Amino acid sequence: MKYKKIREEELKNKVGADWFKQFDTTEILGNIDFTLFPKQDSLFGRAPLLWAEAKTGNFDIPTMFVQLVLTIGKARTFDKTLPPAFLGAFDFKKIAFVDYINIQDIFYLNDFNWNVTPSNHDTKEFKLIKERIEAVLKTKTYVFDYQKDEKLLNTFIKNNVAKATTKSKIKIDKNNFIPIYLRWIEIVRPIIDVNWDDLKKANIFDSDFYLADIFVDDKGTQNIDDDLTIRDSLFVVFQNQGYKIAKENIKQMFDATIIIRNKDAYLQFWKLYKRPPIEEFQDYIIERKDLLVPQDIRERKGAFFTPRIWVELSQKYLTDYLGENWQDDYYIWDCAAGTGNLLTGLTNKYNIYSSTLDQSDVNVMHERIVHGANLLHNHVFQFDFLNDDFTKLPQSLQEIINDPEKRKKLIIYINPPYAEHGNRTTFAGDGDHKASVATTSKIYNKFNKIVGTATRELFAQFFLRIHDEIPDCILASFSTLKHINAQNFLKFRQYYKAKYEMGFICESNTFDNVKGKFPIGFLIWNLSDKKEINKVETDIVNKYGEFYGIKSFYAFGRNDFISSWLRKFYDKNNAVIGYLILPGVDMQQQNGVYITLKPTDSDIAQHKTAIITKNNLVIMTIYLTIRQVIRPLWLNNRDQFLHPNENWTSDLEFQNDCLVYSLFEGQNKVTSKDSINNWIPFTEQEVNAQNRFESNFMTDFINCKIKIENETDLFENSTNQPTKREFSEEAKDVFDAGRELWKYYHSQHNVNVNASLYDIREHFQGRNDKGRMNSKSDDEKYMELIGELRNKLNFLADKIKPKIYEYEFLKE
Template identity: 45%
Template sequence: MPLDFSNLNEEPLKSSVAKAFFENFDFSGDKIDFIITYNHKNKGKPLWVEPILWAEGKKGKSELFKSLAQLILTIGKHKFYTHFPPPYLGAFDAFSFLFVEYHKLDFIFTRSDIDFSVTPSNHNTESFKHLLNELTPLLEKEALIFDYETQNKEFKAFIKDNLLYSKRSKIPVDKNNFVHVYFKWVEHVKPSISIEWQQARKQGILDADFYLADLLSEGNETILESLNTILKVNHYKFNKKLNNFGAFNFDETSFNDKQKVHQTFWNIYERPPKREFWDYIIERRDLLVSNDIRERKGAFFTPKIWVEKSQEYLAKILGQDYQDEYIIWDCAGGTGNLLSGLINKKNLYLSTLDKSDVSIVKERIKNGAKLLENHVFQFDFLNDDFYSEKVPKSLQEILNDKEKRKKLIIYINPPYAEAGNKAKMSGTGEHKAKVARNNKTYETYKDFLGSGANELFAQFFMRIYKELNGCIMASFSTLKYLNSSNFKKFREVFKAEFKGGFMVPADSFDNVKGQFPIGFLVWDTATPPLKPTNAINLEVFDSLGEFLGYKNIHLCNKVLFLADYLQKFQPKKRDTIFGYLDPGRNSFQHQNLVHISVIDKSQQSHVKYFPIIATTILLVSVFFSIRHCIKATWQNDRDQFYAPYDDAFQDDSEFKNNCLIFMLFHTQNRITTTQGTNHFIPFSETEVNAKERYSSHALLDFLKGGIKEEGDSLFLNAKKENKPLEFSLCASRVFDAGSEIYRYYHTQDPTNRPYNANASLYDIKEFFQGRNAQGKLNLPAKAKDEHYKQLYANLQDALKDLAKEIQPKVYEYGFLRE
């Protein structure tokens, strides 16, 4: 009976195609429309799920090449190419199915001219058209297309001969999937190795090295015997140590199941990988190391684009012949990629905390890495003595000579672990035990570092500055040491001369999440600058290396931070409290913490909430609006807010009043009647047709000028005329848009849901938007009421215009410094 899918919508079509042709596999779909997998089992128990096919499906008749281009943009946008890839990609509609081998297309995901940030389903973007043009000749040559009606048998035969596991050879491991094979190995093989892993980890013995020993082996013997861990048929030799006789000793261990799981696992994968992938795989060992270890040891790979850019800057700052004139030491070297591109190997030194990394770098030297073997050594920079046997004598001579140190470059991407976790930063957690504190450098310099002592990179910087004074320090790091309040003491000590640098998005580094800048800055520690450095200027590049402009970063050590300025105005008299402001922390990084609410959570958050009363409401509004009128981006993430230049803003009534309106209708206004009385109702019962009298008219009275205030308030009109507050046109538009939402809420039928005459804006949003299964407020797009969605969109548009109006004042009055 011929198959007829022509009248099916997309979802039924996918299910029908899966049932008709892929019955021996599992079918699912998510961001990728059509996912076919095979569930491998060992004696009936699940072993692992292998991806077989990723495809894009369209109802009716469609252009399959366009569908495949959409699939590739989806894979690129969500970085699915970093997952374990399937052997085939596909595209289909109601009449035919296209297949193409994944490895024929995987080069596309490394192409810098393809913009994967666009919406994949929008076929009209320039990026989509460009990709389609690139794909078309390749697909015309490589793609197989089967017609359901005329090629039904051939289609099924292709699946049987090419997709079923029993018909396929072992899965090759390459640079794109070796990490995902590792995670499968951890799940299945690691437990069968006779090692107490928690204890081993404390000794620096990591499962990643056992995996590499397995992967880079033939006939169950590791090919690269210089590695720190090797497989010898039925056991491992690890923890390589040099004995007193100049030979190496190893510890040994075997398997606890007679190597059965190990054999089953490696029956699935082809090993070793092709020779062309070996260097890349061992160099990228960092991808196999857990985040906490990477943060502590600095095992983070510096992307090639930034390695090259940093070396351009060294040449620009120190001269084109810097490689001949300077000695370069990467003292947090990992597997050595930061030194890639440097060619004068007699002037290069690399040290690393991890002895497995030393083995890997020495293996890379055999394959052409431009380093001298005796210039690569294991060294704990935060604990070890510069003049111990660990350090090559030739380097010791330089470290011990003040003049020679002036021709030394410490070139690093140091570890960035810190004692405070994310919960601690939000005020709800505790410091991580021993992270960044359990070392000699911390004990020696903690008084010079202040709160910055919690960060490993700062400890590197301080030891370099204090003990290798005179050298050039060229380092990647976050920028918090330049302006953060935690680094005030650090800046008082660190008086090096800034020579130049650039900043880039943090997420352009592997396994680094978050929207914040990472900078490469060059400092001359030989002589302090002639005058205090108040600001530095960095060039800014996007993740593709495109120049975006310049960024000034202010080092205002003697200027009061805005959060501290606010606390100067803590009211002595506690009149009716409208609510509380959580002032958060002092940088853009913590914008999401700044909000107003009914209750005081100072005890839980360890931050002093600020009471909102009649005499402080305008001050709070100014603070709130300054913090939220400018969007947080990766470029301004570490920028600090400061006390104003002077009191000029206090006489700017329109500015203060506009800030009040901005705060009242902003999403960080979390006033809700579920926590107490709502004093923040900005419209009278008559204006919004409320069905009952409000419990509080405090804000209404304030807006009308009806509240008599104490004469010592800095935030009253000097004449104390108590006139109604006046607003700019932009603020009035926000006010009007807000009134429409309130008015619409009060027209709702209370039959099915309780009516709340005192509803706040937050309560109204909850009424229309609802909450998700986790109890979080849904986004406005989830609201079912289309009229509400339009009213809310109007409010957001008006708020954006008001934000633009407030922004220049933020700089004019000095709350941010340009």
């Protein structure tokens, strides 16, 4: 065998390095074991080449493929991102490939339970899939032994995988033909060589060209020359690699073929979609071609829009939850509509209501209706959702809200304004004036005493009114995840009761005018099922709208946060050796957590300080460490730090690792300019100091020469208190690197003998005109030493990280 007695992760790494080194094998896509992408992305996003199942040992090929199919089907990965050219399976001995297109129909089985565990080979679902695909695999699978078929495998990868384009395209149906049209307008319309104004006079629109494009048989190829129209009755048809006007009374005016100026861009666009549309939806699309209207939405200054990609994806999630015919079976009200772009792509105008605060936005929507937007004039109206009474609503909408049964069929579909009292940035909605009403609305006054500070945020006010005054409806909304896990939403969660159904999160910077990087979610709530929020599991999508994993958010109670743990160790009775500055308990507050000898008046006034003494030094350094070693990314930006379990108390190595990390971490901002520096981790002899230190507290503490009182609060029992601290190899490496830096500093002239690490950095790096410390120094020796210290500190951080989750300071 090529590979023996290695773990699955190592097998995946070796297969990637040995056979696919010219590709990107680093992408993590949900629970799929192994993915393969070209190293370069195209203009239209990532084009996957292979999704594969990996197994240790010598495994049955059909069994591996079945587990892969169930993994893909359970997460609906095939529907959330562009499928690959190949599916694969490999173990220690062999690797197998099958064209995805040969088994893609398995994912469209009706009445199939995809929620089974893929690794359970005894379920009826596993056996059913195996029975369905075994015959295909016998004739369509390419199997290679790593050793016997080495040359053949390399040739197959070079000639097939490397040159593959994704063969399985997104199928066009009744729910996505409009969003695809909106993308087509951006990419294809500009490269059609025609005078659109002349065509418009003859009542020929860009939508006619779009229909000509989708109603062709592409013969399953990427070639434009074999595309053949299947509908001669259209106003415009695709013919001879271009377009012909087929409308009888005007085709003489446009007799020549209308050409495509950039055929490469055209082919790139259409390789994403399977043409023609699914047969059962073709007549529907033709009958409802009136829904394809020219894009003349005006963006007023100060108006914000939900990005088109998230409009499309949110409607896809509603389809998954409510069924294919949801737009006919349910009523839809966007009560924070702006100029109405969230409703783009909806088909049944008789079931759609749209309201917004500003009459000017209503005027824009009415103008769009004149130009063909799929809305009813009298279903679009001005309404201040946070202040107006429901008696101002159209009578037909009042009847829905007042009827308990119809109310269950009402979807409040919104991207509400995201403004907070004192913050003039809006994440979406109708303009920055929303912030000024955050604490003046009737809804704020009604709920302020009930749910507290959560009412300062406008999206929460929308949720509260919907929850109270439109009970049993469905709420489908974009928002941050604050209402799920934030500390200041505790009272909100105690009040708001609803069942979470499904949703996705994306990065905030995909929205206009949003600062910072954090998750924005589209979540669907069933308000007729009054459940407490405990855990919300969302799909994660990248900037292209492609699914690549699942993220959980947890609803915590007052005593679940790390602040309640830290309070147990507050000490106001012993000598102060420093202050821990601690703002909020979520990941985004990381830069605000640091150690100092001199807190600001503001920090003291806002109760953001904790005194550090000999008795709680270890605890405070644990706190600083866990707040710093996990770096904030958009995905974890709103994660909350929690009250840990008790297992950390008996882990002395973890405690000592945190102590060492905090001594050398950049957020240790102790400076001897503020007070006596008790934080020097070395003796004078170790660093060849030019004079005696004012304080040897830290080395005495490290060597257990300082008695810790009430040690049973820190250690599992009093006998566990060490007589000498033992450090891990990673911690020792940090000490060694730090010692060399201190030595170099003390070899300079006119140094501060009591300098802290912060003082040493300032000495070599200096400050700029604005008083900020420079990031670099001209001293090459110093840069080498500080670089080595940071490198060793990173190794120590990597050792600490798993224990943060093991001891539940954070939850995954």
